[in-house]
Structures are given as structure tokens and as C-alpha cells.
Amino acid sequence: MAEGGDADAEPQASYRAGCFCGAVEVEVTGKAMFSGYCHCADCQAWSAAPINAFSLWKSDSVRIIKGEAELGTYNKTEHSYRKFCKRCGGHVMTEHPRMRLIDVYANLLRGYQHQPTLHANYASKMVSVRDGLPKYADLPAELGGSGEMLPD
Numbered sequence: 476m477a478e479g480g481d482a483d484a485e486p487q488a489s490y491r492a493g494c495f496c497g498a499v500e501v502e503v504t505g506k507a508m509f510s511g512y513c514h515c516a517d518c519q520a521w522s523a524a525p526i527n528a529f530s531l532w533k534s535d536s537v538r539i540i541k542g543e544a545e546l547g548t549y550n551k552t553e554h555s556y557r558k559f560c561k562r563c564g565g566h567v568m569t570e571h572p573r574m575r576l577i578d579v580y581a582n583l584l585r586g587y588q589h590q591p592t593l594h595a596n597y598a599s600k601m602v603s604v605r606d607g608l609p610k611y612a613d614l615p616a617e618l619g620g621s622g623e624m625l626p627d
């Protein structure tokens with residue numbers, strides 16, 4: 476549960492995500508700003524998987540609660556600072572300074588119900604996902620993209 480900060484009447488839900496070995500733990504509180512799937516080449520290479528399930532949170536909703544010293548950062552571009560555990564190599568989250576949001580990998584959040592609303596960077600997809608959700612060629616306009624749509 477969130478402590479300190481502004482005293483909201485309703486307690487906000489919190490969820491925790493850990494790296495592969497458990498040395499690093501982060502906690503998110505409240506609601507994700509955007510949830511979906513990213514098909515970009517960088518997520519594919521970083522995760523060694525065709526799709527990254529993302530949940531984007533405001534920076535102040537994300538807290539490192541364990542193993543901060545074990546958390547490494549690599550940024551191939553200025554847009555994405557990818558964070559991983561130096562002990563096990565497990566990926567934890569990616570900071571997006573331009574968006575002022577942090578992607579905590581949805582499949583790591585325990586007890587969290589991922590509610591995807593869109594697919595991003597579908598132009599570089601490796602697999603098609605015919606789930607009826609909007610498919611953006613890059614990103615929605617509100618996240619700094621062209622907003623261009625592609626078929627399912």
C-alpha cells in the first residue's frame with residue numbers, strides 16, 4: 476500500500492515485480508497510464524521475444540523496494556533506459572524520459588491484471604495478433620508517435 480504522499484481517501488492497489496533471481500523488486504501503485512504490447516525491434520532484441528507486454532506508469536508511481544544497487548541500466552537510445560538485474564540478467568523495467576513514463580513489464584507484476592488497449596510499433600511485428608485491438612504503426616499521437624494505424 477502507498478504510504479506518505481497525498482492522503483487519498485481510497486487506498487490504491489499496489490503490485491510488485493521482481494527480477495529473475497528476486498534480488499531486485501519494484502512496486503507500482505495506482506493505475507497504469509497505458510497498457511499494451513510493443514512490437515519494436517529494440518524490445519524484440521532486448522527481450523529475445525517477439526512481443527513485449529508493457530504497462531506504462533508515471534515515474535512517481537514506481538518505487539524500487541529492494542536491490543537498487545543490483546539494478547543496471549543500458550540505454551541504446553535517449554528514449555529508453557532499460558533496467559536489469561546485474562546478478563541474474565533479468566529485465567525489470569524501462570524508463571522513457573521523453574514520455575515521462577516507466578514500462579514495468581506486465582508479465583512480471585504479480586497478481587496484476589494486464590488490460591491491453593493497443594499494439595505499438597506493429598510495422599515491425601514478427602507475429603500477427605488478431606485480437607481486434609488498435610494496431611499502431613509506431614505509437615499513438617499522445618505518446619509522441621504518428622498515430623498511423625495498420626490492419627489487425
Ligand SMILES: [Zn+2]
Nearest residue numbers: 494496560563
Ligand atoms: Zn536478479
Ligand SMILES: [Zn+2]
Nearest residue numbers: 513514515518
Ligand atoms: Zn518496444
